[in-house]
Amino acid sequence: MLKRALAIISLLLIGYWIAQGLAGVPFGQDRMLVAQYYLDHVKEQTGAVNAVTAIVVNYRGFDTLGEVTVLFIASTGVGALLWRRKKQRTAKTEGSIVLTTGTRLLVPFVMLFGAYIFIHGHLTPGGGFPGGATIATAFLLLYMAFTAYEIPHKAFEKTEGAVGMAYVLVGLIGLAIGGYFLYDWIWQDWGFGVDNIGRLLSGGFIPIIYTIIGLKVGTELSGIIDNMVKEEVSE
């Protein structure tokens, strides 16, 4: 009881402290400094309509590479922590008829929707990370519905490694052509899709990078799901 009271008192102190800090930050005011520059120049500099995507992939593309690396390390860490010699799924009951039928009907569309999200990242809200997560939910659905289902491990591991290298490769091609890592040569040098801004075939290399990120996130989250679902079986 005393511990709980102490916790509540310290929470109130912390809450008061955060509120004090935020009291000088008015809600809904225009405080943009560098963001205004991004908003003003995003169309001619990157060809993307969605400014968030342009910041994530173009202006801060190196950050995103680090983020993908963090995700990769986390997925590897989960695999290393849950590593066992004999791993199987021990679930005995199949999903109900509603779940299995629904899965059969919905899985292609869920995957298609994920692909839509990451291909249209430069036009609509979304991008590689939500798209990849959507694709991973399709695999989770398969795991829940069918006890015998396994993701194709070999293909997934190869895809994961290949798209990781593809990201670095795109960056290095930019380094070779334009002089810095992740230089958007498709937009800056070729001017691909200049008359096309706001349609699918524009946005420089954003759709390419987001396809890479989407595939990587999808395979990695599916691998995490696979590692967590399986249990050790004793012989």
Added chain:
Amino acid sequence: MISVYYFGAISLILIGLYAVLVKKNLLKMLIGLSIMETGVNLLLVSIGYVAGRSAPILSEGIGPNQAVDPIPQALVLTAIVIGVATTAMALSVAMILHEKYGTLNVEEIRRLRG
């Protein structure tokens, strides 16, 4: 005076912190961490909001002066992904602890004491 719109985010952070401080079950502490994370993300996005403006997608009718701040949204996009990854890591550590000790109560897991 502090704006009422920040209270949701602050209270989410405090609810998560309460769970981390008081609860003894590891899973509940992890849920508390996730709630805290949601609160921080909400706080960042709401700081980037500009009254009367639209999402930073510069399509028809939305020019550079009618969009909210896109940088917090990009940062939160990053933070959400990192949060998912760290939560997955922590959950697998919790699974291993449960296998080793047969419990998730942090007071019974002796090795966790310094």
